[in-house]
Amino acid sequence: MKVLMINGSPRTDGNCARLLDEATQIFTSEGVEVVRYDVGTKDIRGCIACGGCAQKGECVLGGDVPALAKELASSDGMIVASPVYYASPNGSVIALLDRLFMSANCDLRMKVGASFAVARRAGTVASFDVLNKYYTINQMPIASGRYWNNGFGRGKGEVLGDEEGLQNARFVARNMLFLMRSIALGKEKYGLPNTETVKRTNYIR
Numbered sequence: 001m002k003v004l005m006i007n008g009s010p011r012t013d014g015n016c017a018r019l020l021d022e023a024t025q026i027f028t029s030e031g032v033e034v035v036r037y038d039v040g041t042k043d044i045r046g047c048i049a050c051g052g053c054a055q056k057g058e059c060v061l062g063g064d065v066p067a068l069a070k071e072l073a074s075s076d077g078m079i080v081a082s083p084v085y086y087a088s089p090n091g092s093v094i095a096l097l098d099r100l101f102m103s104a105n106c107d108l109r110m111k112v113g114a115s116f117a118v119a120r121r122a123g124t125v126a127s128f129d130v131l132n133k134y135y136t137i138n139q140m141p142i143a144s145g146r147y148w149n150n151g152f153g154r155g156k157g158e159v160l161g162d163e164e165g166l167q168n169a170r171f172v173a174r175n176m177l178f179l180m181r182s183i184a185l186g187k188e189k190y191g192l193p194n195t196e197t198v199k200r201t202n203y204i205r
């Protein structure tokens, strides 16, 4: 089994990284491979609505997005951790996720998603909701914890003092592992849910 982790922070050793580390320990102790991608200070531009991915099968703006889409295709679950900037996930991670999910040319159904938001003080719940929306539009069940997955801290590593936030990250990882394993068994026994041709009415009647 494999989990793709995306750390949206420009600080690759900041507080988001610490929450992801906590989850990583659970996964690796259970034999789950973890692939970590750091947005870091990379120059990631947003989706330009060119529709090129529909033709080419991958994001035509390139960068790391096509490789990440392949990583996502072969993963059983993904976790995104983002710092809160002005009560939202930071801009780079949103630019990346817009392009990744728009261009992902694979069956995302039943891959398990989770997200963490880290802030000094406020905006974690709003950011958590934004991140989870990438999953809920793609038939991806969400692994939850014992709170709305947040961590608090400002300076690098301050989140290590947030015992509840760290513990919650461990709960999320264990629940995610349980879901991924259950889904693997369910797929073997029942297969993926039936599908149908997707209607896109754009509110035009």
Ligand SMILES: Cc1cc2nc3c(=O)[nH]c(=O)nc-3n(C[C@H](O)[C@H](O)[C@H](O)COP(=O)(O)O)c2cc1C
Pocket: 009, 010, 011, 013, 014, 015, 016, 017, 082, 083, 084, 085, 086, 087, 088, 118, 119, 120, 121, 122, 123, 152, 153, 154, 155, 156, 157
């Ligand atoms: C541009 C910017 C905007 C921020 N906005 C918020 C905010 O709205 N609410 C908050 O509590 N913290 C805010 N912060 C603080 C970060 O969320 C906090 O330092 C967090 O720990 C960063 O995570 P990281 O160490 O993984 O980068 C902001 C920081 C920056 C640089």
